[in-house]
Amino acid sequence: MPKPEILDPQGKAVTGALARLGFAGISVRQGKRFELEVDGELTEDRLAEVRRAAETLLANTVIETFNVRVEELPASSVEEDQGEPAEQAELATQAG
Amino acid sequence: MGPKIGVVTFPGSLDDQDALRAIRLCEAEPVPLWHGNDTLDDVQAVILPGGFSYGDYLRCGAISRFAPVMTEVIKAANLGMPVLGICNGFQILCEAHLLPGALIRNDVRVFVCKDQDLRVESADTTWTSELTRGQEITLVLKSGEGGFVADEETLHRLEGEGQVVFRYINGNPNGSYNDIAGICNDRGNVVGLMPHPEHNVDALTGPTRDGRAIFSSVFNFLAAKV
Numbered sequence: 001m002p003k004p005e006i007l008d009p010q011g012k013a014v015t016g017a018l019a020r021l022g023f024a025g026i027s028v029r030q031g032k033r034f035e036l037e038v039d040g041e042l043t044e045d046r047l048a049e050v051r052r053a054a055e056t057l058l059a060n061t062v063i064e065t066f067n068v069r070v071e072e073l074p075a076s077s078v079e080e081d082q083g084e085p086a087e088q089a090e091l092a093t094q095a096g
Numbered sequence: 097m098g099p100k101i102g103v104v105t106f107p108g109s110l111d112d113q114d115a116l117r118a119i120r121l122c123e124a125e126p127v128p129l130w131h132g133n134d135t136l137d138d139v140q141a142v143i144l145p146g147g148f149s150y151g152d153y154l155r156c157g158a159i160s161r162f163a164p165v166m167t168e169v170i171k172a173a174n175l176g177m178p179v180l181g182i183c184n185g186f187q188i189l190c191e192a193h194l195l196p197g198a199l200i201r202n203d204v205r206v207f208v209c210k211d212q213d214l215r216v217e218s219a220d221t222t223w224t225s226e227l228t229r230g231q232e233i234t235l236v237l238k239s240g241e242g243g244f245v246a247d248e249e250t251l252h253r254l255e256g257e258g259q260v261v262f263r264y265i266n267g268n269p270n271g272s273y274n275d276i277a278g279i280c281n282d283r284g285n286v287v288g289l290m291p292h293p294e295h296n297v298d299a300l301t302g303p304t305r306d307g308r309a310i311f312s313s314v315f316n317f318l319a320a321k322v
Contacts, residue, residue, distance in 0.1 A: 002200075006245050007271055009201040057162070060155055060191065063198045063245060 001031035006063045034058055042070065098124030099318040101311075102139035104169070106131040106160045110147030111182065111294060118294040119143075122311040131163040140318050141178040141222075142169055144185025146238075146292055156199060156241050157187035166192060178222040178314045179286045183239055186278070186288030195279055195288045196254065197246030202239070203271025211303040212237035212291050213266045214277050218258050221284040226313040233306035235291035237269060237277075242290040244272035244279070254279055262289050 002008045011029040018026050036053075038046055051068055059066040101119045105112045105128060116126035127139050131149075136142065150159040160166065166188070173179045173194050181189035189195045202208055216231040218224060227233070246254070251273055254260050262278035270290075278289030293307030 003247070005247060007200065007203060007243065009203050009205050009243070009271070013205055057154070057158065060158065060198055062190070062193075062196070063200065 001065050002029060003063055003065055031064070037073070098122075098315050099140045100125045100127050100138060101314070102127045102129040102136055102142045104129045104131055104142065104144050104163075104165055106147070106149035106163060108147055108149045108151055109145050109184070111292065112145040112147070114292075115143050115145045115182070115294040118297045118307065118311055121297050122308055122315065124311070124315050129165055131160065131165050134164045134168060136165070136168050136172060141180070141314050142172065143294075144169070144179070144181040144188050145294070146183030146185060149184055149188065152184075152241070155187075155191065156184060157189075157191040160184075160188045161191040170194060173281075173286050176283065176285050178317065180223050180310070180314070181286075181288035182292055182294060183242070183290055186290055187241070189286060189288045194286050195281055196250045197244055197279070199241050199290070200243045200245055201241050202243050202269070204269070207238070207240040208242065208269045209236075209238040210269065211235075212264065212269060212277070214262045214291060215265045217260045217263050218280065218284075220258060221261055221280045221287050221313075222317045223280075223287040223310050223313050224261055225317060226309040232265065233309075234296075234304045235293055235306055236295040236302060237291040239270070239290055242270040242272065244276045244290070246273060257282060261287055262291070 008029045014028040014030060036050060054066050054068060055061060101124050103112050103115045103126060116128060119126040127137055129137060153159060169179060170192055187199045190198050211234050214233050214235060216224060216227045216229060216233065219227050219229050259280050259282065260276055261280050264272065264275040264277045268275045277291060278287060280287045293310040296302035296304050296307035298305060
């Protein structure tokens with residue numbers, strides 16, 4: 001997400017559009033969401049690596065904050081996509 | 097022939113040819129550099145040109161910053177080599193942390209293309225020594241994400257240490273904090289600006305020839321060094 005002190009022109013545009021549609025009193029700031037799929041088991045080391053990736057490339061920490069959230073992939077989609085159940089996990093990296 | 101000045105071409109660079117041409121017109125030797133190379137071919141200064149490198153994907157300059165040639169540019173810049181980032185090049189320099197702050201979408205939310213009046217705020221950089229502090233110049237500005245932002249502390253430092261190099265006058269076109277159009281690092285060898293000096297080197301294609309002084313500044317600096 002853009003840091004509070006950083007102007008967010010996109011969020012402002014969306015806020016304006018919502019007001020025009022009658023959704024009054026709602027103020028929007030816009031960020032980005034990245035979904036990362038990690039092969040194998042999601043160890044602490046792997047998670048730290050993902051955080052490093054977010055810090056290095058996905059987010060610009062000069063103007064943005066990010067957080068990393070871990071989600072299990074639904075079993076059915078794992079089977080369809082990878083044919084390897086259980087150990088796969090989905091990471092939602094929320095970066096602004 | 098004057099000094100060898102390199103211009104990096106990334107996939108999506110737009111103004112690399114104009115930058116090479118400007119260097120030639122100002123009587124130095126232009127050297128095209130490829131983003132995928134890991135050598136600077138013995139150039140004495142490097143220009144990162146304008147455009148939309150890597151399609152501006154992720155953030156402007158975020159992917160280009162990791163191009164192989166940038167490892168060399170960062171190394172050379174830290175050793176004092178003059179580096180100029182114009183527009184997208186400025187964005188790349190910020191992403192590479194060679195310059196503080198960042199460039200975000202214009203507050204007016206539209207692409208701005210105009211002849212922009214600027215005030216020179218510092219002549220104490222490698223790229224502005226031929227200009228005078230307080231001098232007013234006009235350069236083409238053409239960008240969609242030209243809003244310079246930084247936290248309070250960084251802005252305070254930039255202002256206090258004389259690292260603001262160019263400021264927008266007669267109106268702020270993009271919401272840049274403190275009307276900042278260009279900055280330098282603490283050493284003054286790395287300069288980034290949003291407007292395009294390379295489009296303002298001959299009367300046929302630009303409103304002024306004000307861009308020439310930026311190129312001749314670095315040529316004179318390099319000539320004096322030898």
